[in-house]
Amino acid sequence: MAVEGGMKCVKFLVFVFNFIFWVCGVALVAIGIYTQVALDKALVVSTASAAGTPVAILVLGIIIFFISFFGCCGAWKESYCMVTTFAVLLSIIFLVEVAAAIAGYVFKDKVRSVLEDGLWDAMNKYGEDKALTEAVDELQRNFSCCGANNYTDWSSIEWFRVNNTVPRSCCRVNSTSCNVRPSPATVYENGCLQSIEAWMKKNILIVAPVALGIAFFEILGIIFACCLMKGIRSGYEVM
Known part of the structure; x- marks a missing residue:
């Protein structure tokens, strides 16, 4: 029993x-x-x-x-x-x-490298590939970031050299000229790689x-x- x-x-x-x-x-x-x-x-x-x-x-x-x-x-x-x-x-x-x-x-570390390479590839195709352009814009708005490592990354991108501006999605405030002369006062200073890593560590x-x-x-x-x-x-x- x-x-x-x-x-x-x-x-x-x-x-x-x-x-x-x-x-x-x-x-x-x-x-x-x-x-x-x-x-x-x-x-x-x-x-x-x-x-x-x-x-x-x-x-x-x-x-x-x-x-x-x-x-x-x-x-x-x-x-x-x-x-x-x-x-x-x-x-x-x-x-x-x-x-x-x-x-x-x-x-x-490999995951970080893969993510960084993906961000740079998307930035290089910004304005050419509609899906990637929209993805970069939404990513920068959602994570309050600009570029891969920081906002100065855009200076090496062809889109920046042609337009002489960073994307509007980098702007801290919603104005027509916020991205003309980008600086930490007008655009997000931190890069998206750093912001995504911070989000992952938190969660x-x-x-x-x-x-x-x-x-x-x-x-x-x-x-x-x-x-x-x-x-x-x-x-x-x-x-």
């Missing part, structure tokens, strides 16, 4: 933790959508590898969402096959997350605890799923 009661408890815990996984999956989907929307124009001027990061978070959230639903059904129906599949899939997800975290730390304080929380519950979920698998396989009554 003690074992039976213990397995009932494990079954209940597996069900509860899967519900928590489900919530975590929803949280990741929300974070992925928020990041995609917030960095929309920054991702347009960057490369496909950088632009895929929010999509990867979104996909991971959807996968966790469905795996958690699968685990809930397995625990409720006491299906050894479903619980085993759940434990294996959750272990794979956990290992992928660890690998992604390590890769993100190792290649963090990593939100993402990091969420990621650690998900990893913690994944480990517990794997442990409890293995315990439930052992109980089902041994033929104990867990209802």
Whole structure:
């Protein structure tokens, strides 16, 4: 009876933790959508590898969402096959997350380099490519920035040499002449690369605890799923 009661408890815990996984999956989907929307124009001027990061978070959230639903059904129906599949899939997800975290730390400087190259490429095509022109303008307005590193970057761009002005999206105030003789008093002084990095560092304080929380519950979920698998396989009554 003690074992039976213990397995009932494990079954209940597996069900509860899967519900928590489900919530975590929803949280990741929300974070992925928020990041995609917030960095929309920054991702347009960057490369496909950088632009895929929010999509990867979104996909991971959807996968966790469905795996958690699968685990809930397995625990409720006491299906050894479903619980085993759940434990294996959750272990794979956990290992992928660890690998992604390590890769993100190792290649963090590469991400900065890719973003900077994308900004310079978009600036060089400013006025020629409509989509990139609109992306640069919206990026500079949203992040209150001008140029890649600072507003003087525009002086080396062909568009500046032809028009002798920086884009109007650099202006601190809405006036017709604010960008004619650009200076820190009339245009944003900081570059967009610095502003985007500051935004990322600020929001990593939100993402990091969420990621650690998900990893913690994944480990517990794997442990409890293995315990439930052992109980089902041994033929104990867990209802």
